[in-house]
Amino acid sequence: MIITTASRTTSDLLSKAKELSHTFDLPYKERNGVSVEQLKAHYQTDVVVVGKDRVFISPINDESKLFFHPNLAMVRAKRIFNGEKEPLIETAQLREGMSFLDCTLGLASDSIIASIAVGSAGSVIGIEYNDVLHLLAKQGLASHVSGNQLFDQAMRRIEVIRDDHYSFLKKAKTNSVDIVYFDPMFSAPINTSSGMNSIRNQASSNDITIEIIAEAKRVARKRVVLKDHWKSDRFTKLGFTQHRRKTSLFHYGTLELDEQ
Incomplete structure (x- = not known):
């Protein structure tokens, strides 16, 4: 997996993404205006996205967003x-x-x-x-x-x-x-x-x-x-x-x- 931020990156999101990158030993990648689907296609892996309200994962072969909720x-x-x-x-x-x-x-x-x-x-x-x-x-x-x-x-x-x-x-x-x-x-x-x-x-x-x-x-x-x-x-x-x-x-x- 790789970790990135939501498209509208803030300093707080950037800090959180890099913290998770360190915690889970996963590479952080800048968005630079690139879509999540493009990131998946380029790196051929699941993408962890750190957003304002939640962290979600976009699987490589699926368009769904997986996120934690106690349901x-x-x-x-x-x-x-x-x-x-x-x-x-x-x-x-x-x-x-x-x-x-x-x-x-x-x-x-x-x-x-x-x-x-x-x-x-x-x-x-x-x-x-x-x-x-x-x-x-x-x-x-x-x-x-x-x-x-x-x-x-x-x-x-x-x-x-x-x-x-x-x-x-x-x-x-x-x-x-x-x-x-x-x-x-x-x-x-x-x-x-x-x-x-x-x-x-x-x-x-x-x-x-x-x-x-x-x-x-x-x-x-x-x-x-x-x-x-x-x-x-x-x-x-x-x-x-x-x-x-x-x-x-x-x-x-x-x-x-x-x-x-």
């Missing part, structure tokens, strides 16, 4: 703050002070919910292999302002690491986190989830294997949690107990470990 996480968070139950928190049995390892971070919606649940005494680590999603999540979680202080604090607490989750798990210590979580790309797109569908082509296509789950079981103290399409055969193939919800197109599955 449904804010809706889910409001329900939590209103005292309502949240399926991820209930299924993973997340409590204050627990540790949560999100092996498929994406744009961090579930990690934000986990961070709210475990609070400042807990910890959330998000693993993302894809360069585009890693940059969007890391930059967005550190800078996005939602207007809700508790929500923003939850975002800031998430540690984002660029790595392949299998490699990360193999390096992790045994029983080092309470919950290991997977949310792989669904084999069948959910049409109502426009935000997720827009990044399907950017997400890692690596499937969750028995070997990966074996490492997850070693690393987790309490349980491994899988989120997948309700029709997915991953629950059965990988040995998860599927928690069915009549009104939802996705279900959670769990592997309980604390009694072993």
Whole structure:
């Protein structure tokens, strides 16, 4: 990837672009009146654009603009703050002070919910292999302002690491986190989830294997949690107990470990 600024460059945008260039070790390129499409054609790569209101990425083979926004996480968070139950928190049995390892971070919606649940005494680590999603999540979680202080604090607490989750798990210590979580790309797109569908082509296509789950079981103290399409055969193939919800197109599955 390369980094540039919006067409109307200011000193603030220039400083921010160069800061991101340093942070993510990506080359900065002057706009000089050249369009983003021309930059993509010339450098044959994705382009990170630093604008006044947000940072977005224009993929090399796509006209879309990918940017960070907490989307449904804010809706889910409001329900939590209103005292309502949240399926991820209930299924993973997340409590204050627990540790949560999100092996498929994406744009961090579930990690934000986990961070709210475990609070400042807990910890959330998000693993993302894809360069585009890693940059969007890391930059967005550190800078996005939602207007809700508790929500923003939850975002800031998430540690984002660029790595392949299998490699990360193999390096992790045994029983080092309470919950290991997977949310792989669904084999069948959910049409109502426009935000997720827009990044399907950017997400890692690596499937969750028995070997990966074996490492997850070693690393987790309490349980491994899988989120997948309700029709997915991953629950059965990988040995998860599927928690069915009549009104939802996705279900959670769990592997309980604390009694072993």
